[in-house]
Amino acid sequence: METPLVRELPADRAPTAPRARVVSLIGPATVALGLVWAILQPDRLTILHPRGQGLWWLVFEPPLFVVLVGAAFALVVAKPLLADLEARDAAAR
Amino acid sequence: MQPHAEMVHWGFAAAILFVGLCLLCEAVVGQEVWRMSAWRRYLWPGLAFAIGLLLWPVMAFFTNSSIHMYAHGSWAEVLMLAGGAELGLVHGRLKSRWWRLTWPLAFAVTGLAFIVHEQNPWFFARSAFLHHLLGWTFLLGGLVPLLLVWRPRSAVLQACMALTIVAISAMLFADRDVAPVFGHLSPVAGPPHR
Numbered sequence: 001m002e003t004p005l006v007r008e009l010p011a012d013r014a015p016t017a018p019r020a021r022v023v024s025l026i027g028p029a030t031v032a033l034g035l036v037w038a039i040l041q042p043d044r045l046t047i048l049h050p051r052g053q054g055l056w057w058l059v060f061e062p063p064l065f066v067v068l069v070g071a072a073f074a075l076v077v078a079k080p081l082l083a084d085l086e087a088r089d090a091a092a093r
Numbered sequence: 094m095q096p097h098a099e100m101v102h103w104g105f106a107a108a109i110l111f112v113g114l115c116l117l118c119e120a121v122v123g124q125e126v127w128r129m130s131a132w133r134r135y136l137w138p139g140l141a142f143a144i145g146l147l148l149w150p151v152m153a154f155f156t157n158s159s160i161h162m163y164a165h166g167s168w169a170e171v172l173m174l175a176g177g178a179e180l181g182l183v184h185g186r187l188k189s190r191w192w193r194l195t196w197p198l199a200f201a202v203t204g205l206a207f208i209v210h211e212q213n214p215w216f217f218a219r220s221a222f223l224h225h226l227l228g229w230t231f232l233l234g235g236l237v238p239l240l241l242v243w244r245p246r247s248a249v250l251q252a253c254m255a256l257t258i259v260a261i262s263a264m265l266f267a268d269r270d271v272a273p274v275f276g277h278l279s280p281v282a283g284p285p286h287r
Contacts, residue, residue: 022121026114060100062266065107073114077133084129085122 016089020082027074034066098155099220099270106265108144112137113258120251134183142176145169164210171199190245196238204231216277223268230261 038045045064046057115137119127128134148169156162175195181187207228213221234257241250271285272278278285 019121023118026117030110030114056096056100060096060103062103062106065103066110066266069107069110069114073111077115077118077136080130081118081122081126081133085126088126088129 016085020085023078023081023085024074027070027078030070030073031067032070034063034068034070037066038063095154097270099268101151101155102265102268105144105147106262106268108140108147109258109265110262112140112144113255113262115140116255116258117252120248120255123248124246128183135180138176138179138183140176142173142180145172145174145176148172160210160212164206167202167206171195171202175199190242193238193242193245196241197235200231200235200238204228204233204235207231213279216274217279218277218282219267219269219272219274222274223264227261227264230257230264234261 041063042048045061046053047061047064050058119137146169148165152162152165152169155165175198178187178192178195182192205228207224211221211224211228215222215225237250237253237257241247241254244250269285271283273285
């Protein structure tokens with residue numbers, strides 16, 4: 001009996017896969033960097049000790065900005081870009 | 094009721110980081126795929142233009158001295174020029190590749206403005222150090238967009254451009270109004286705050 005699983009990808013798909021992987025990793029890597037920064041320098045997060053702080057100190061939280069940029073990038077840019085990359089790849093096959 | 098100068102730097106750092114990530118993605122997938130969606134084509138040039146536009150209120154509200162006003166005003170102008178030229182190029186309204194010279198111009202003007210408007214030496218405080226570092230990064234990094242005028246499809250140059258922008262964003266995030274740099278803080282810089 002022959003298994004239906006594809007064991008090897010066609011050769012023309014190979015160049016797209018690493019690019020897709022890089023694109024899909026940029027957003028999460030940025031989010032991870034922001035989280036690591038928040039852990040290493042918790043004093044940069046006013047939200048952790050908000051008592052007595054002014055409005056601007058509560059709005060501007062640099063590590064959270066990095067996390068938000070990474071998340072926004074992953075959802076708004078990387079996700080549709082991966083779909084386009086996949087579509088172009090499918091059209092080329 | 095105005096935010097501190099360092100907070101304005103962080104806000105711009107976030108926007109610049111987003112632009113840097115977009116440029117990095119474009120370098121990875123190539124211009125053909127990046128421009129498959131119409132909105133994506135205009136994304137980072139539009140953001141660059143918007144950042145230039147937002148530098149005008151910075152010029153108006155954060156004028157510590159005339160030199161600060163000239164510095165912020167010149168950044169606003171060159172960034173709007175470069176972002177606008179890029180918008181025209183991706184739209185197809187502008188054809189000449191020489192419009193891309195607006196980017197090295199923007200880098201050179203920004204670098205010079207950073208260095209000229211920082212009156213203190215490198216190790217005066219962290220902000221002084223970062224202003225000098227940003228200035229030289231812009232001046233030397235300006236070579237990358239200059240080379241891109243002749244090699245616009247070079248993935249290596251595009252990636253270098255993206256990483257330069259990301260590095261600039263990291264430096265802006267590291268900026269503090271009064272904080273030591275490598276243990277150095279001038280006694281006349283004032284007391285460091287949180």
